[in-house]
Amino acid sequence: MQILDKLKPLGLLVLRAPGKWLAWFPQQGFPSYFAYIAGSLELFGGVLLVLGLLTRLIGLLLAIQMAIAVWKVSLPHSGIYNVEGYGLPLMLGVACFALFTVGAGILSVDGATFERGGKARAKT
Numbered sequence: 001m002q003i004l005d006k007l008k009p010l011g012l013l014v015l016r017a018p019g020k021w022l023a024w025f026p027q028q029g030f031p032s033y034f035a036y037i038a039g040s041l042e043l044f045g046g047v048l049l050v051l052g053l054l055t056r057l058i059g060l061l062l063a064i065q066m067a068i069a070v071w072k073v074s075l076p077h078s079g080i081y082n083v084e085g086y087g088l089p090l091m092l093g094v095a096c097f098a099l100f101t102v103g104a105g106i107l108s109v110d111g112a113t114f115e116r117g118g119k120a121r122a123k124t
Contacts, residue, residue, distance in 0.1 A: 028073050052110050055103055055108065055110050056104075060097075
């Protein structure tokens, strides 16, 4: 149980974080429940990308999310000439779009299941 006691600060941080984001999203012009949608997509989508599962779908969804983040949040706050203000979400969006277009590759769950099966059927 001492291990769990050491994790108390982390648990309290997780409980406080949604309140901050629930207040921040409406300031940016989004409904507050978008904080849950964006957070879930980023967390679970990131895990799926690491595994290489549903890569094209998750890549498209994350690319759209990053495009919205650049357009609605980063550019209005930093301006078009301050690349440091929107460079990271733009780069992440471009990377996710690249994953959408090329797929996960052979060393992935998609490569072992979906993509390999489709290529094998196409050859026959």
